[in-house]
Amino acid sequence: xxxxxxxxxxxxxxxxxxxxxxxxxxxxxSMAFNNVVTYIxxxxxxxxxxxxxxxxLNTNIETYLKSELGYDVRVIIRxxxxxxxxxxxxxxxxxNDGDTRKVGVTFLAGIPPIEKTNGILKKSEIGDEICIIxxxxxxxxxxxxxxxFTNTYIEKxxxxxxxxxNWATINKLIEL
Numbered sequence: 189x190x191x192x193x194x195x196x197x198x199x200x201x202x203x204x205x206x207x208x209x210x211x212x213x214x215x216x217x218s219m220a221f222n223n224v225v226t227y228i229x230x231x232x233x234x235x236x237x238x239x240x241x242x243x244x245l246n247t248n249i250e251t252y253l254k255s256e257l258g259y260d261v262r263v264i265i266r267x268x269x270x271x272x273x274x275x276x277x278x279x280x281x282x283x284n285d286g287d288t289r290k291v292g293v294t295f296l297a298g299i300p301p302i303e304k305t306n307g308i309l310k311k312s313e314i315g316d317e318i319c320i321i322x323x324x325x326x327x328x329x330x331x332x333x334x335x336x337f338t339n340t341y342i343e344k345x346x347x348x349x350x351x352x353x354n355w356a357t358i359n360k361l362i363e364l
Contacts (some may be wrong), residue, residue, distance in 0.1 A: 189222065189236040190267055193361050194249060196231030197262040197339065197351035205259060207231070219252055224356055225364045231261075232357065232364045234268075262349050264295045271362050278355075279319045280328045290332060291355040294325040294339065300346035308345045327352070 199205045204322075209226040212233060216224045221235035239245045246265050253261045266274075280291045305320050316335045317328040327337050332354075342350050353361075 189238060190240065191223075191236055191266065191269075192242075192245070193234070193266050194231075194233040195264045195266070195351045195353065196233070197264065197349065198227045199231040199261060205261065206255075207257065207261075215253065215256055216249075219249065227361060227364060228357065230353070230357070232353070232361055234361060242303065254290060262297075262351070264297055264349065264351055266295060268362060271358060274324055274358065275323075275362070277321050277326075277337075279321075279326055280317075283328075288330075292327045292329060292332070292352050292354070293358055294327060294337075294342055294350045294352040296323040296325065296342075296346065297349040299323045300348050305348050306346045308342070325350070 189320070189343060192264075195206075196212075197335070199207050209229060213224050213226045216233050216235050221237050223234075223236045224231065225234045227234065237245065242265050246263055249263050274293060278291065280289075283289060283291070298321070299322055308318065308320075314334055314336075315330045316337055318337055319326045325337075325342060327335070329335050329337075339350055339352055
């Protein structure tokens with residue numbers, strides 16, 4: 189069995205696409221996944237499954253959720269091993285406890301073309317920074333709520349879907 193995390197994009201935001209985590213957990217159990225655990229309302233589902241074809245797994249989950257919920261829900265999947273590697277690769281690991289900046293990771297559906305990444309690799313006006321490693325974007329936020337590096341901005345610039353989680357959530361998911 190492989191331990192996966194499904195990151196659902198755009199649910200439970202501003203009163204739209206509301207999914208209770210208990211309901212979401214039952215949906216994943218209905219899809220015959222094992223050891224299903226949800227974490228906070230932003231749509232994080234940890235589960236075990238024998239499938240090694242992540243693309244097929246992703247498609248099956250998105251199709252099932254659409255049939256049950258009546259609307260599209262974008263899902264991005266990583267293994268627990270990949271999350272551990274993401275933590276190990278953190279280019280902002282030297283932040284000290286007193287630093288008010290925060291780290292987030294945007295998980296992309298695919299590796300963006302190099303010609304599209306060049307235009308996004310810059311500091312924002314408020315000092316936020318990004319670093320792209322494979323299909324994950326590390327973001328060092330000075331002010332999360334005012335950052336230009338939103339999901340919409342990143343998706344538009346890179347031409348691929350993505351969803352962001354904060355550093356605390358990523359670390360917690362590994363423990364589940």
